[in-house]
Amino acid sequence: MPPSRPTIADVAQRAGVSIATVSRVLNGTAPVDTETAERVRSAIAALNYVPHAAARTLASRRTDTIGLLLPEISGAFFQPMLRGVEAGVSEAGFDLLIHTTQSRPENAPRRPLGEHNTDGLLVFTESLDAKELTRLYTIGFPVVLLHQAPPNSLNIPVVTIENQSGAQKIVEHLIEVHNCHRIVFLQGPEGHEDSTWREKGYRLALKAHGLTFDPSLVARGAFNRDEARATMEQMLLDGVEFDAVFAGDDDAAVGVYLALRQAGRRIPEDVAVAGFDDQVFASTLTPALTTVRAPTEQVGRDAVHLLARLLKGEQAEPRLVLPTELVIRESCGCRG
Amino acid sequence: MPPSRPTIADVAQRAGVSIATVSRVLNGTAPVDTETAERVRSAIAALNYVPHAAARTLASRRTDTIGLLLPEISGAFFQPMLRGVEAGVSEAGFDLLIHTTQSRPENAPRRPLGEHNTDGLLVFTESLDAKELTRLYTIGFPVVLLHQAPPNSLNIPVVTIENQSGAQKIVEHLIEVHNCHRIVFLQGPEGHEDSTWREKGYRLALKAHGLTFDPSLVARGAFNRDEARATMEQMLLDGVEFDAVFAGDDDAAVGVYLALRQAGRRIPEDVAVAGFDDQVFASTLTPALTTVRAPTEQVGRDAVHLLARLLKGEQAEPRLVLPTELVIRESCGCRG
DNA sequence: CTGAAAGCGCTTACAG
C-alpha cells in the first residue's frame, strides 16, 4: 500500500495536538475543548483518516462487532435466519461479520471469527467443534448457540425451537385425521439436534396412538432434497410399505415429492407427506405442503438480543425455546 | 475475559525460548531446530494457544482474509453468487468475511470490512459509496467490483455479465417469434447498472425491428416482486395496452405473474412474460419462465480469482464480462 | 538456528 493510509499521528501533527487528544475526540471518551476538537475534526476530514480497527481492537479490546458462524449460507433455510440476525444486529447497534465453516480451507487452523475480531459470537449447529466452544467458554468469551445445546453441559445460552412438540403434532395429525399407520421418518444430518428432537416427537406420537415403532421406516434424509430423494427411491425399490412420510424438513419433503412422483405414487391420495420449517416455497409446491412453521427469523433476532445482553454484562436466560405451529395445507390429504 | 487467553509470551516461557522463535514455528517463516520446534508445539497444545489475529494483522499487515460487501444477503439472487464466492475463496486458500451494508446502523461511520481486517475486498453494486471506493483505491487497497463499473473512471477491476446483449436477445425473441409489438420494460432499482444495460438492450431490440420506443411502457419494477406487482397493477388500472412484459429480472417477473393473474390476463396467451437471471425457481413457475441465464455463481468465483491475482501482485484483466444465454421456456408463448 | 528490540496504530491510566 505505497501511498498508504494516514495514522492517528498524522492527524495529531496536523491539528497540533497529541495523539491522545485525537483519540478522545474520535471516541468521545473524555471532554475536549470545543475549538481543539474542531481542529482535530478538520484534520481528520482533510486527511480522510479512518482509524485502524486492528490497532483499536488490540488496544481497547472492543470491536463493536458480532460474529455469525454458519455451516453454509446459500441454503434457503438460512435466509430468514440471516434476515433476523441482520435486523437484530442493526437494532442493537453492532456490526455483523459472517463466516461459513464450509468454506474453510482444509487443515488450516485459522480462526476467521473469534475473540480477536468480535465481541461475541452466534454459532449455528455444527459450525464450531466442542473443543473450540470449550476454549471460548473458558476465556469467558460471550457466545450464543443456535439450534444446538452446549457440549459438556457448558453454561452457554441457547436459542432454539420447539422441535419435539411440533413434530409430534404433525405426526399425530397424520394419524388422527388421515388414519395413517405406517409413517416414514427421514432423519436430518448425523448428529443434528433438530433431527434428534423431531424423531423423539415422531416416536411419542406413535406411542400415544398405540403404533409400534418400525425401524425400517426410519432412514436418513439429511434435511436435503437430493439425499432425501435418493433415500426415498431406495425405500420404494426395497418395497417398504408406507402410507405417509414425515420428511424431517421442507427441503427433504421436496425430494420426497420428486421420488414419489417418479414412482407414480400420488400425493396425498397414495401417500401423505409432511415437512418442517415452512420455508417460503412450501405453500407454492403442488400439492401445497403441510408442515410445521419454525420461527426461524425470530430465532436469529432473539439470539442477537440475547448476546447483546451478555455483552452488557447483564443476566440472560440460559435457554430460549420458540414455539412452532402446525400449518395444514394439502399434502397431508386436507383440502386447501 | 478474566481467566484470559494465553499470549505468545506464555508459550515462549513454557517452551523456554524467545517469542521470536515461537512466532517462527507458528508461521514457518524461518528454520527452527526440530527439537525446539517440538517443545514449542507442545507448549502451544498445552496452553491451547491461538494467536491473536488483530495483533498479527497489525504487525504483519496480512490477514489472509477476503471481504465481501453486499447490500443484503437474504435475496435468492445472491445464493449462487455466495456459493461461487465461497468456492473461490476456499480454492484460493483464503478466509471469507461477509458484511451486508443494509444492516449498518444509521450514521455509524464504522468500516466493518476494510484494509484493517482483510487483504482485499469484493464489492457488489451499491454497497460502497464512491468516496470510500476512491479512498481504497488511493491507498492501493485491492478491490474487485461486481456488476458495477468503477466511479470516476478509477482503474478498479470489474466482473459483470452481458446484460445488454442478453436483454436484446430476449426482447428480439418476443418480437420475432411471438410478434409482440407493445413490450413493457420494468427497470431495476434507481442507479442499478444491470438495469441500465438491460434497458439499452431493450431499446436496441425495438430499434432493430422498427418499433418506436414508448416511454409509457417503461416503469420501475425494482428487481423486486412486490414493487413489480404494484407497478403492473397500476399500469393495468391506467389502461396501458401491451402484449408482453420484459420484467427486468426474475423476481420482478413473479410480481408480474401475480398482477396479471389477478387481472385475469393469461400468460402467455394474452401477455408474454420474460425475466432475467434464471434463478432456481424460474423453471418451476407456471408457466415456466422464459428468461436469460446469468452465470451468477461464476461471477462470484471469477471475482475471487481475479482478486487473488491482484493480491499476488499479478496483472489482472480490468474487466471480465461473462456471457449470458437465452432460456426459452413457456411464458413467452413457446411450448416447453 | 536463536534472541533482543523496535515497531505496527491505537487506548488509557496517570499527572498535571
Add this chain to the structure above:
DNA sequence: CTGAAAGCGCTTACAG
C-alpha cells in the same frame, strides 16, 4: 482539558 508514556500481542529486520 491535555500530554507523555506504557502497553495491547504480535512480526521482522538485525546481530550473532
